[in-house]
Amino acid sequence: MQASSTFALIIWPDPERHLPAAAHRPKRACRPLLPLQFPRLRLRLRLRLPIHRPTMLSSLRIASRGVAAGRNLAAVRAASTWANVPQGPPVCITEAFKADSFAQKINLGVGAYRDDQGKPYVLPSVRKAEDQVIASRLNKEYAGITGVPEFTKAAAVLAYGKDSSALNRLAITQSISGTGALRIGGAFLARFFPGAKTIYIPEPSWANHAAVFKDSGLEVRKYAYYNKQTIGLDFDGLLADIKAAPAGSAFLFHACAHNPTGVDPTPAQWKEIEAAVKAQGHYSFFDMAYQGFASGDIHKDAFALRHFVAQGHNVCLAQSFAKNMGLYGERIGAFSVVCADAAERARVDSQIKILVRPMYSNPPIHGARIAAEILNTPALYDQWLVEVKDMADRIITMRALLKDNLEKLGSKHDWSHITSQIGMFAYTGLTPEQMDVLAKEHSVYATRDGRISVAGITSANVGRLAEAIFKVKG
Numbered sequence: 001m002q003a004s005s006t007f008a009l010i011i012w013p014d015p016e017r018h019l020p021a022a023a024h025r026p027k028r029a030c031r032p033l034l035p036l037q038f039p040r041l042r043l044r045l046r047l048r049l050p051i052h053r054p055t056m057l058s059s060l061r062i063a064s065r066g067v068a069a070g071r072n073l074a075a076v077r078a079a080s081t082w083a084n085v086p087q088g089p090p091v092c093i094t095e096a097f098k099a100d101s102f103a104q105k106i107n108l109g110v111g112a113y114r115d116d117q118g119k120p121y122v123l124p125s126v127r128k129a130e131d132q133v134i135a136s137r138l139n140k141e142y143a144g145i146t147g148v149p150e151f152t153k154a155a156a157v158l159a160y161g162k163d164s165s166a167l168n169r170l171a172i173t174q175s176i177s178g179t180g181a182l183r184i185g186g187a188f189l190a191r192f193f194p195g196a197k198t199i200y201i202p203e204p205s206w207a208n209h210a211a212v213f214k215d216s217g218l219e220v221r222k223y224a225y226y227n228k229q230t231i232g233l234d235f236d237g238l239l240a241d242i243k244a245a246p247a248g249s250a251f252l253f254h255a256c257a258h259n260p261t262g263v264d265p266t267p268a269q270w271k272e273i274e275a276a277v278k279a280q281g282h283y284s285f286f287d288m289a290y291q292g293f294a295s296g297d298i299h300k301d302a303f304a305l306r307h308f309v310a311q312g313h314n315v316c317l318a319q320s321f322a323k324n325m326g327l328y329g330e331r332i333g334a335f336s337v338v339c340a341d342a343a344e345r346a347r348v349d350s351q352i353k354i355l356v357r358p359m360y361s362n363p364p365i366h367g368a369r370i371a372a373e374i375l376n377t378p379a380l381y382d383q384w385l386v387e388v389k390d391m392a393d394r395i396i397t398m399r400a401l402l403k404d405n406l407e408k409l410g411s412k413h414d415w416s417h418i419t420s421q422i423g424m425f426a427y428t429g430l431t432p433e434q435m436d437v438l439a440k441e442h443s444v445y446a447t448r449d450g451r452i453s454v455a456g457i458t459s460a461n462v463g464r465l466a467e468a469i470f471k472v473k474g
Contacts (some may be wrong), residue, residue: 097445105443106461108452112328113293113391113424116458121391123326125384129373138369145353145361147174147334148368154375155334159288159302159319166309171348172336173356174363178289178320179208181335185285185316186216187355188337195248199285200241202226202252204449206259209252209287223251226261231417231429233263242276250283255317256301257294257423260451264294264422270304274311284313289320294423296392298324298385314338321371323424324388330367395424398457405466413473424455434472442468 093109115121146152152172160166175181190197199218201209202225210220223245224237242251253273258264265273277284286305292298308315314337321332335352339345356362374380396419403418418426430438432448439445444465446452457465 093439093445093447096439100443100445102443104461104464106445106456106465108444108446108454108456108465110453110456111424113323113326113455114458116394116460118456118458118461121326123384123387125374125380125387126325126327126370128383129370129377129380132373132377133366133369140365143174143362143365143368145356146172146349147363148365148372150376151332151368151372152334154372155319155321156336158298158375159291159305159317159334159336160309160338161299161302161306164306164309166338169339169341169345170336171339171345171352172334173349173352174368175318175333175335176360176363177322177331177333178287178318179212179333180331180360180363181318181320181333182209182212182287183216184335184352184355184359185318186213186218187359188316188335188352189250189285190217191355192351193250193283195250195283196246199250199252200245202238202254202258204260205252205254206287213252218250221245225258226263226427228429231263231427232420233265233269235265235269238265239272239276242273242282243280245280245282248281248283250285251277252285252287253304255286255288255291255305256303257290257425259289259423260425260447260449261427262421262423262425263427265304267303267307270307273304274308274313277308278311278313284308284315286315286317288317290323290423291319292385292388293324293392296389296396298388309338314340321367325371325374325384327367327371330370331364332367332371395454398454398462399426401459401462402454402457402466405463406470409466409470411470411474424453425451426454427451428469428473430469430473437472438468442471444468 094107097105097107097109113121152174155174156167156170156172157164160170173184175184186199189199197218198221199213200221200223201213203222204226205222213220223241224234226232227234227237245251254264256264286308288302288305291301294301305315305317316337317335319334319336321330322328325332337348337352339348374384399419399421403415406413406415406418417429421427428450430450432450435446435448435450
């Protein structure tokens with residue numbers, strides 16, 4: 001076999017020309033180079049073996065391979081560890097409100113108090129307490145796992161009452177506001193509650209209740225609470241569900257100012273609820289986010305909790321100081337458990353510390369010091385009580401104004417539930433579709449379940465709000 005006398009090895013294609021390499025490259029230009037630089041080729045020449053001519057890749061094929069490589073890289077990037085994480089639903093309506101350019105838009109979805117100008121409000125007693133805390137020039141060392149003791153002791157007295165027998169057998173820890181208190185409580189029940197790892201919450205309830213308890217490891221079930229026809233309490237349904245639940249179940253109760261309905265049991269109804277709970281051997285978990293903020297009276301708002309304790313229930317409690325002190329961003333709360341005796345209290349306290357340690361280790365100190373300063377300084381405490389009542393009274397006044405304006409417009413609908421409900425929120429009875437119309441056509445923003453934040457109503461916007469509701473509801 002005779003070896004070929006022509007060789008062509010193209011290391012890189014000429015992007016401008018696509019003819020076969022041998023047609024435009026000098027034949028002799030390649031011959032001296034190849035045997036010197038490529039030993040295997042030199043061997044094949046000696047043995048007179050045939051030489052395979054490589055085919056030149058066109059610039060088009062090179063480009064195609066580049067595009068394919070880019071696609072492969074994009075695919076690799078798309079296959080991220082978190083590629084399958086779905087987009088969650090929006091958690092608030094603030095974005096829609098901000099995007100609305102209408103000058104007279106109304107935001108009734110904010111879960112925070114506003115003054116009569118619609119502005120965030122810092123209590124004067126809080127300003128004074130903070131000034132005193134700063135003037136004390138305290139250090140910034142960690143608090144213990146259970147928080148600032150001056151705060152937790154005062155928080156317990158505020159909730160249970162200064163003469164409560166529970167104070168000497170109470171395990172209590174500072175928490176990351178009310179949500180953190182619920183989370184600690186849920187985890188504690190999931191780990192130590194002797195009954196089924198299930199908690200019953202009212203239907204409806206604060207939107208975060210179910211999520212907090214589920215993430216704590218509890219199964220969540222509902223009990224009847226709200227009657228859509230009467231826009232009031234479904235008391236018969238509530239009692240029936242308490243009696244129907246398996247003996248020894250755990251029930252969550254809103255201590256006052258039920259969120260989202262604003263519908264609270266009367267003291268007489270609370271007594272019947274307590275009796276039903278005791279008869280079934282159920283356990284009670286109270287959420288008290290609005291003490292003083294509901295009626296303006298801290299003792300009246302604590303009635304349900306204190307009555308249960310007085311009747312021998314070893315309840316647990318989640319407290320928040322966001323609303324009644326306006327310490328929203330300071331995230332100040334407390335979780336407490338009423339125990340049988342001091343020995344049980346010590347055991348429960350030790351386990352709460354074990355739960356808290358991997359959650360957040362220890363709570364923030366600044367807001368707790370402010371709250372402690374108010375609760376432990378008689379002059380500031382008295383001032384705060386007046387300010388809490390002022391906030392509650394403004395909300396009560398806005399309820400009455402809204403009802404009056406609707407009636408003056410000629411509405412034939414019964415709006416008495418607006419004034420009979422209590423606390424920051426009111427359940428209007430409007431449907432999700434009607435709430436959509438309020439937002440789209442009247443720039444009034446609130447949750448689709450018909451809940452409005454009465455704290456967002458002012459003397460200046462109550463008339464326009466009533467007109468919008470009247471046009472939608474009649």
